[in-house]
Amino acid sequence: xxxxxxxxxxxxxxxxxxxxxxxxxxxxxxxxxxxxxxxxxxxxxxxxxxxxxxxxxxxxxxxxxxxxxxxxxxxxxxxxxxxxxxxxxxxxxxxxxxxxxxxxxxxxxxxxxxxxxxxxxxxxxxxxxxxxxxxxxxxxxxxxxxxxxxxxxxxxxxxxxxxxxxxxxxxxxxxxxxxxxxxxxxxxxxxxxxxxxxxxxxxxxxxxxxxxxxxxxxxxxxxxxxxxxxxxxxxxxxxxxxxxxxxxxxxxxxxxxxxxxx
DNA sequence: ATGTCGATACTTTATCGA
Numbered sequence: 508x509x510x511x512x513x514x515x516x517x518x519x520x521x522x523x524x525x526x527x528x529x530x531x532x533x534x535x536x537x538x539x540x541x542x543x544x545x546x547x548x549x550x551x552x553x554x555x556x557x558x559x560x561x562x563x564x565x566x567x568x569x570x571x572x573x574x575x576x577x578x579x580x581x582x583x584x585x586x587x588x589x590x591x592x593x594x595x596x597x598x599x600x601x602x603x604x605x606x607x608x609x610x611x612x613x614x615x616x617x618x619x620x621x622x623x624x625x626x627x628x629x630x631x632x633x634x635x636x637x638x639x640x641x642x643x644x645x646x647x648x649x650x651x652x653x654x655x656x657x658x659x660x661x662x663x664x665x666x667x668x669x670x671x672x673x674x675x676x677x678x679x680x681x682x683x684x685x686x687x688x689x690x691x692x693x694x695x696x697x698x699x700x701x702x703x704x705x706x707x708x709x710x711x712x713x714x715x716x717x718x719x720x721x722x723x724x725x726x727x728x729x730x731x732x733x734x735x736x737x738x739x740x741x742x743x744x745x746x747x748x749x750x751x752x753x754x755x756x757x758x759x760x761x762x763x764x765x766x767x768x769x
Numbered sequence: 770a771t772g773t774c775g776a777t778a779c780t781t782t783a784t785c786g787a
Contacts, residue, residue, distance in 0.1 A: 516787085517775055541787085543776070568776050569786070619787060659787095713787090714773035757774075757787080 508608045508765045510536040512655035512728055513749075514616070514711075514758035518542040518573070521756055522550055528749050529557055534762060535577045536603055538614035538655040542571030549573065566596040572614040572656070578605040589637035597634070608767040610736060611645065615656030620677030628677055631659070635686035643693050645733065651765070652733035654695065657711075657758060659727055660687045662697065665706025666726035678727060696737040698730040698763045699745065710745050711758045719750055728761045739765040 511534040515521040518539065529537060537559070542549065546563040554561060554575055564585040565571040574580055580601040587598035600613040615638070620631030638654075645652050661679045664670035673679045691697060699708070709724025718724065732740060743763035750759040 520775060541775095621787080716772075718773095754774095 508536070508603075508605060508610065508767065509534045509762055510538070510610070510612060510653055510655065510730065510765070511760045511762035512538040512540070512614070512657075512730060513760040514540040514657040514728060514756060516541050516543070516756040516758065518544060518549060518571070520754065522553055524749055524752055524754060524756070526553060526557065527752075528746075528760060529554075529559075529575070532746065532760065532762065535605070536610075536612055537575040538612060538653075539573040539575065540571070540614060540616040540657045542573055543568060544571060562599055562601050564596045564599040566594070570596045570616055572596060572599045572616050574599055574601050574612060574614050576601075576603050576612075578603050580604070582611075587634070587637050588641055590633070593634075608765070610651040610653060610765065611648075612652070613654045613656070615654060615658065617656065617658045617660065619659045620683065623675065623677050623680060631677060632682055632686065635683070639686065639689050639693065642690055642695065642731075646694055649735060650733065651736035651739065653698075653736055653763075654690075654731040655729070655761075657727060658687065658729045660684065660729070661725050661727055662687055662700070662729075663706075666709075668707075668709070668723040668725070673725075678725065690731060694734055695731040696734075696740070698732050698737070698740055698743040699726070699761060701737070701740065702743050708745055709747075710761050712750060714757050719755075728758055730761060730763050732763075736765060739767075741766050
């Protein structure tokens, strides 16, 4: 079972690239973020042609998340619990019905939070607290779970090209990192970090100032695995290739492979 | 020296968000 996460920065602008990568990498499940369109306008048939089922949560212009799965998607939850007044499309969850390899997945687009002296930062921190509460509730079900997405969190200084320069950014601030660590402390595993010791491995490079060419990047796209999923973790990596394609997203896919059973 | 991208609207350029 191969599961990938990718912030595509508009599913319409990225249609050809996403279809090409799905054809190359052939993930069973793809968790997409920043689709930037309402669910009714999501180009579903373009992915159904490739053998994927879809679950989509969208809004006009901003945000938007989706799950693509070769297996049926059941038990869909299309908003993060904990704030009925929050109408930003940043969370979708579902059960991937793959028999013994079945797994619960969530596609997460965590708020950026900049600038930190605006209401955006407390919104980010509150959103992370809500995610923690929901992640805790999921653990009680003792299922394999992958919470994947654009976390807008640089977990440690080795995950950003210029730690000092980014120290006060919403992606690096101590309050942000503390909440990410809290997710780990609940019992979730950062799949990439579990299998790779080295720093300097990034999933995002800004469009500006030739950041990709200079490898000035950040690791902010993560796959967090419940114990039942982590016990089945066989491989995880970042695929930088799509970031170098024409009309690239500013993020690149991160994927992992789980065995069918332990 | 400067060099971004995508969506939107009282659109063809400015604004917002990232």
